[in-house]
Amino acid sequence: MSRGMLPGKRRSAALQSFSFRKPSDVDIILDDEDEHSFVSSYTNLDKISGQILIKCGKDSSFHELEISFEGVTETYIEKVATTAPTSGRTIGRHRFLKLLQPIDPSLLPENRVARAGVLYTFPFEFVVPDRLLDQQCTHRVDSPQVHEAHTRVPPSFGDPMLAGDGQTLQDDMAPEMSKIQYMIRARMVKARATGTRSSDVTDKAIKVRIVPAVDEDPPLNISEDNKDFELRKEKDVRKGLFKGKLGRITAEAPQPSGFRLPALKNQSGCPISTMTTVNLRFDPIDDKVQPPPLGSIVSKLRAQTFFGSVPFRHLPSRSSVNAWDTQRGFFVQSVELSSRCISSVEWRKHDGMGSSTASLSRRQSNFSDLSMASTENTPDPSSAYRPGSPFYTAKVLVPMSLPRNRSFTPTFHSCSVSRTYVLDLNVSYHTPGATVSTPSIQLRLPIQISAEGNPDATVTISEEEAEAIATREVDEELAEGRFSSRSLAPPMQIPEYSETQPRVLPAFQGLRRQSEQQQGPPGYSLAGWGGSLLRGGVATTSESLSAFQTAARANSVSVM
Template sequence: MPVRTSMSTSPSEASSSLSAHARKFVFPRSDIQIHLKNHFKTKTYTSSSIVSGDVSISTQRDVRFDSIEIILLGTARTKTDGYSAPHESTHTFLKLTMPISESVYPVPRVLEGARGLSVPFHFVLPNFLTIGACTHKVESDQLKGQHLCLPPSMGSWARGNWEKDDLSPQMADIEYTVRARVWKQPELQARPIKIMESVKSIQVLPTFQEDAPLSITKNDRLYCMSKTKSIRKNLLSTKLGKLTVSAEQPRAIMLRPDGQLSTGTTAQIDLKFEPVCAGAAPPKVTAVSSKITAHTYYSGGPINSRPNMGDFVKPGISDRRGVYSTSVSLPTMTPTPETQTWTAHQARRDSGYFTDTAPENTASEGEEDDDNDRQHRRRRRRTSTAFANLVRPSKQQQGQPPPRPSPSTTVYHTSTTHLPIARLPTSKKFFVPTFHSCITSRAYTLHVSLQVAGSAGSGNTTLSLALPLQIGVEPPSGGGGGGGGGGNIRRRAGAAATTTRGEEEALPSFEDAVEDAAVDEFFRPRVLSVPEVAFMETSVLPGYGVR
């Protein structure tokens, strides 16, 4: 038979649990809250934004304390796979401490239960970090400057406050928080004890200007700037020619300071078709599709190079590293005959110089063009005959006529296609700007796929490119994107800039111009070298001879 086990609670245990439950209502826990001015759940702060408010502390009984700390903290966290357990790295790149006046503290320093305490604070988000935020070695000064820029909020804040995906993984997180703490010093040499703490996260989207285009090499595996394929009518037929698709890095896409809207950009795609024979017609681009891929790089240690250049996760690196990539599709574009124009480039066999003809779909039929073509053929025939006489004199001596030159052959066709990107799909996605920090980075690639048909009824050939794409953030235009107060500073700066420009437009006086010329002459670089032999043994003044 199964054995029934009866569980009983002693009167002492019941009374202790009841007393603990009663104490929870008789003596509620102390409360500390952070209140931000002009703040709402999805508000975004940017560079030079003001983060201000107050910290309210309330207790149900008297509590002795020694100090109150209010800080604005910026922290980056990464998680990588370890040998036995995941490895977590933390980098605190920003720490702003609010100085609290002695007049704010009560005397004595006791939080009274009957009355609360309110402590104001005021922070301004910097445009750049201090040098101490990045102390490890990097490969260039430019990368050092990028590590000293404020990174944007990424990860936990967007997942908790936005109903949007910021395309970041769980392994990389950047968070900005306002923290308020109440400390108590039990003894003179002992460590302080934290009595209360409150944390409030904010969304930060710093300003990122457009950078110079990247210098892509064959070692940069993330990008593909050019692609070449053979064009055929079908799988078993001979090839019609070779098609090369190439492009350059497009202009950056700029986000608004709140990250809700963006500007557009255009990618220029150059096509070059080299036919096998002169009669082969260039192919037709039937469709152009594109997508934006976000690459989030994270590392357990400091990153000393651009993670999007070279091979970030190549073997032999001691640091634990990883990359997370996800894509967002863009609308497909179908080129029209008006937008797809091929230009034929012809070569003259007598000299090797190339000449460009008019576009094939806009060829001219005037009499002047016909005369020019006839003159060009006669000139080419005479030059080719003279060249044949020089190269093959033995055949000329035997009385054999030189071979008749063939007409001018088409060497290649070129065309240009523009792929417009109106704006980013920010309605469902939150795009973090391109940035590089010490342990995490974000980069973007624009993947472009062209479907090309060699002739009517033939199969399509797909050529794909992976172009670097930068996403930046525009500076705030008016009142300081984060909390009121920044507009006056910018207006004063704008007035000062206007005054400076007015002074520069006025012509300087004659004395100032002479003085500036003297200063420029003094600081002009000079070349020091050994004097010539003619001037090495002259110890007398010029014009006076030695008797």
């Protein structure tokens, strides 16, 4: 495109507004900019293209023009102190992405002096990467899984102008102490004298919203003593606050399937839903006690945000965060998903013939089995169960949908910011004499939010890039010792073998002569090797060694 020409209404309006701006100004125009949206949204492998418009009010010399696509994480932690002079913040900033646009030298002004009143146009095109480079996560980690999670592209996070669908502002439940921002940036840099820092003739950036494609990870392996989740819980059922027991109720549920955010270009308006099942069991103290009637089930989604001014060496959790840590912080916010009346759910009675205390002991040793969806709908007996006695079971289906008045980011872990989700399920029931409050039993399940990518996106790389990637992978393999050069061709020269007589101590001379006179046991002679084998598999005759040399020459392979 020639200088001074701006296609479209958006470019015409930008050109007309230049006369009311600063002497040196920059405008960034995106090709797919929607006039009905205040921010453009992209995912992995999407192209971000547009033009940089530069117009100066006076002649301005510059040394370099830089057009980049950048991703930055900013965090801070408030220091808690009893005295004012010791209060303050610990700030962390990490630029995890910076892609530079090559600029055609013919588009630059002569002698790198931008003339006053002349509009200069520079096109750009970036591709949102599928992953970050390994060099972006160089700190120490406790496992390779942490490094793999830190090199995924994180979503835009914590910026109220970018939360939502680009058309309406929504709360993404992120604290202001953590932000992840992406931007297209244009800078004109003017070099100063040697030994001094360069100055910016002009600097302009616009934000873009990135929602990366995220696949759902396998279920967590949760131990019995885990403090963050409760996939199974038992509770005594009483007649009243200070009255006797009626039995013991048990609730358990597998890890549910996560919520799946649709692709950015396929926003159909359908609710984002999932479902889980809560299995209940009641073990009465005697055969005459009936199970308590069920009341309601309430599901809530807890959005947990972990942030720090220093990188995380592990995947953070609620139990691993110290409230007095001056380098890391934690923020949580809940939103209700559903509330259903389950009074119509009926208990089913079992005679107890197929139950035993052995299944209870297996549950205690294999508690992590609840991490996977189980085909068995009957929970294992509680600690108060009497073998052979009858018990009751019930199954409750819990459908859930994400509310439309909130913005949900996919589950992610970066070097200094993480977002995870926990599903809280509260099952209430009624007991005779309970007038103060309705008793209930709660479960805490891990749940993920994943996101679909662009189905039409394809990875396009040049031949030079493919060759460079292949060379780097081979170099890495050789550096790690995975490859070793070898040749399967016959050797050029057959090595000579010479027999070496072992030195035998005098005390063992008699034993050797005695063993040579003995005949080897049946089945230990090898035809074609010309010798016998003694006990223990040791050859003593020279014929066996000569035969070994012949076989070695016939089957030799040179390993370099």
